[in-house]
Amino acid sequence: xxxxxxxxxxxxxxxxxxxxxxxxxxxxxxxxxxxxxxxxxxxxxxxxxxxxxxxxxxxxxxxxxxxxxxxxxxxxxxxxxxxxxxxxxxxxxxxxxxxxxxxxxxxxxxxxxxxxxxxxxxxxxxxxxxxxxxxxxxxxxxxxxxxxxxxxxxxxxxxxxxxxxxxxxxxxxxxxxxxxxxxxxxxxxxxxxxxxxxxxxxxxxxxxxxxxxxxxxxxxxxxxxxxxxxxxxxxxxxxxxxxxxxxxxxxxxxxxxxxxxxxxxxxxxxxxxxxxxxxxxxxxxxxxxxxxxxxxxxxxxxxxxxxxxxxxxxxxxxxxxxxxxxxxxxxxxxxxxxxxxxxxxxxxxxxxxxxxxxxxxxxxxxxxxxxxxxxxxxxxxxxxxxxxxxxxxxxxxxxxxxxxxxxxxxxxxxxxxxxxxxxxxxxxxxxxxxxxxxxxxxxxxxx
Numbered sequence: 001x002x003x004x005x006x007x008x009x010x011x012x013x014x015x016x017x018x019x020x021x022x023x024x025x026x027x028x029x030x031x032x033x034x035x036x037x038x039x040x041x042x043x044x045x046x047x048x049x050x051x052x053x054x055x056x057x058x059x060x061x062x063x064x065x066x067x068x069x070x071x072x073x074x075x076x077x078x079x080x081x082x083x084x085x086x087x088x089x090x091x092x093x094x095x096x097x098x099x100x101x102x103x104x105x106x107x108x109x110x111x112x113x114x115x116x117x118x119x120x121x122x123x124x125x126x127x128x129x130x131x132x133x134x135x136x137x138x139x140x141x142x143x144x145x146x147x148x149x150x151x152x153x154x155x156x157x158x159x160x161x162x163x164x165x166x167x168x169x170x171x172x173x174x175x176x177x178x179x180x181x182x183x184x185x186x187x188x189x190x191x192x193x194x195x196x197x198x199x200x201x202x203x204x205x206x207x208x209x210x211x212x213x214x215x216x217x218x219x220x221x222x223x224x225x226x227x228x229x230x231x232x233x234x235x236x237x238x239x240x241x242x243x244x245x246x247x248x249x250x251x252x253x254x255x256x257x258x259x260x261x262x263x264x265x266x267x268x269x270x271x272x273x274x275x276x277x278x279x280x281x282x283x284x285x286x287x288x289x290x291x292x293x294x295x296x297x298x299x300x301x302x303x304x305x306x307x308x309x310x311x312x313x314x315x316x317x318x319x320x321x322x323x324x325x326x327x328x329x330x331x332x333x334x335x336x337x338x339x340x341x342x343x344x345x346x347x348x349x350x351x352x353x354x355x356x357x358x359x360x361x362x363x364x365x366x367x368x369x370x371x372x373x374x375x376x377x378x379x380x381x382x383x384x385x386x387x388x389x390x391x392x393x394x395x396x397x398x399x400x401x402x403x404x405x406x407x408x409x410x411x412x413x414x415x416x417x418x419x420x421x422x423x424x425x426x427x428x429x430x431x432x433x434x435x436x437x438x439x440x441x442x443x444x445x446x447x
Contacts, residue, residue, distance in 0.1 A: 003255050004204050006273065008052035010248050011211035012045040017241050018218035036086035041214060043082055046075030048207040054132075055204065059125045066116070069132060072203075073112055073119065073143075076192070077105040079210075080150045083181065088157035097153040104146050111139060119143070131200035144193045151185040173220040180213035215245060243280060250279045310334050314434045322438055324349035331435070332412070335428065339392065339412030342439060350410070360386045369397060369405055375432050377408070396428065398436040409435065 019041025026034030050071025057065055081102045088094025111118055118139035120132045134140055158181065162174035188206030196203050218241070254275055313330065324342050332340040332351035341350030343365055348356060363386065367377045375396045379387055387393070391413055398407040409432065 003251070004208075005052045005056045006251065007248060008048050008055075008204055008208060008211075010244060010251075011208060011215070012048035012052070014241055014244050014248075015041045015048070015211040015214040016045040018214055021241070022218060022221060032089060033086055036082050036089060039082040040079055040086055043075050043077070043079030044207065044210055044214060046071045047079055048075075048211060050075055051204050051207055055130055057125050057130055059127075062123060062125050065123045065125065065130075069116070069120075069123070070113075074109050076207075077109055077146075080147060081105045084150055084154045084157070087154050087161060087177075091157065091160070094153075094157050097157070101146070101150045101153065104149075108139070108143055108146060129201055132196070134197040134200075136197060140197070144189075147189060147193060151189070154185070155182055173217065176220045177213070177217045180216055181210070184209040184213050215241070247279045251275060310431060311434060314431065314438055324439060325351070327435075327439065336415045337412050338415060339410065341410040342398070342407055343410065344398075344407035344439065348410075354390060356386075356390065364395060364408065364410075367395060367408075375429055394428075396432055398432070398439070400436065406436075407439070 019038040023031075023034040023038040050068040054065065054068035054072065057068070081098065084094075084101055085098045088098050118137060120134045122133045124131045124133065155178070158174065158178045162171055162178050165171035165174050184206065187209050190205075191202045192206035310331070313334075324344065328340045328342055328349055328351040332338070339351055339354065341348055341354060343349075343361065346361070346365065348354065348361060363383050364379075367379060367383060369377070377395045377397055379395060383395075387395070392410050393413050394411040396409040396411070397405050398409055400406050409428075411428065
């Protein structure tokens with residue numbers, strides 16, 4: 001399998017996935033356009049897959065060549081009509097243009113299905129390249145005129161969409177599709193309509209550029225929040241699309257470097273597929289690797305705190321019934337304190353064992369409440385002696401969503417320092433409210 005075939009199949013699958021995600025993620029008002037876009041990607045995938053399959057046929061497979069050829073010429077008709085419907089269906093004039101082009105496309109599809117000799121006279125399958133012997137008969141002229149008219153209608157309707165869009169981010173997305181498909185349409189007319197009757201080698205240019213445009217438009221819809229990807233499985237699909245895009249880009253770079261270095265035959269299909277699978281695996285593991293890197297970075301940088309990482313983890317814990325001892329150990333490790341502990345419902349949950357008697361624990365829980373807007377409590381002499389004996393440096397008050405105190409946070413000395421700095425308290429103050437949300441006493445806390 002050649003590089004072009006691999007790229008065509010990969011981009012076809014990507015385009016189809018983007019259409020499905022756009023359909024499911026579109027709002028009720030845009031559901032019709034989402035359906036048109038999805039059908040467009042189906043047609044594009046059939047067209048692209050047909051070209052990829054035909055290019056990969058061996059000479060002995062001539063009897064099966066008709067199947068990918070049907071995909072090439074019927075898939076392109078489906079794609080053209082549906083992309084026009086996506087751009088034009090919201091207007092009366094657009095509906096008229098779409099219906100006319102649809103009837104034209106159906107007529108061409110019926111004629112081609114009934115008699116393929118109207119379009120081509122034969123097929124050549126050889127190691128030098130596969131081709132279809134097209135000729136300029138009435139059918140092929142009508143086929144070319146259809147795409148010229150259809151593309152012109154699309155350009156006009158899509159330009160109106162972009163120009164009339166009131167929201168800036170929507171307007172940007174519409175312009176991306178307008179300029180992208182204008183460019184892709186011109187290439188398709190040249191390399192998929194005008195040149196193929198004399199040279200069939202570059203027929204892949206049109207569908208490849210169109211798929212790239214579809215993926216770029218999908219990226220713009222996510223970037224500008226034009227579709228809602230809220231469910232977990234849709235997010236997984238979207239991430240899979242981005243991963244595969246990264247893998248395709250890597251394969252292109254690998255191919256260019258390979259041919260430049262060795263100046264010999266192109267890498268085999270097996271090597272390309274292996275590289276593609278390996279980079280997909282690496283990209284899929286990237287979130288895990290980033291998480292591991294962030295964890296180690298947060299733990300080993302004793303002189304500073306990765307507040308963003310800590311807050312990210314606390315946000316994830318907010319929806320769970322958290323183990324307070326595990327939470328205390330996490331905060332001690334990543335905020336770089338010798339000890340972190342929580343006093344909730346008269347019980348102590350600490351990052352490590354602490355020799356604190358019931359009387360001492362009760363004395364701490366009965367400290368005067370911190371003032372409004374404050375979190376740090378002022379220990380009396382008796383409590384201060386207990387804190388000093390246990391090498392604890394501060395006590396903070398935890399409040400629930402209603403502002404009522406429900407517990408306390410005990411802080412040991414900062415690691416790598418001889419004294420407790422005000423900066424350490426400020427860093428803790430930034431996350432104490434979030435910690436209080438995570439361990440709200442109104443939840444049933446497990447030990």
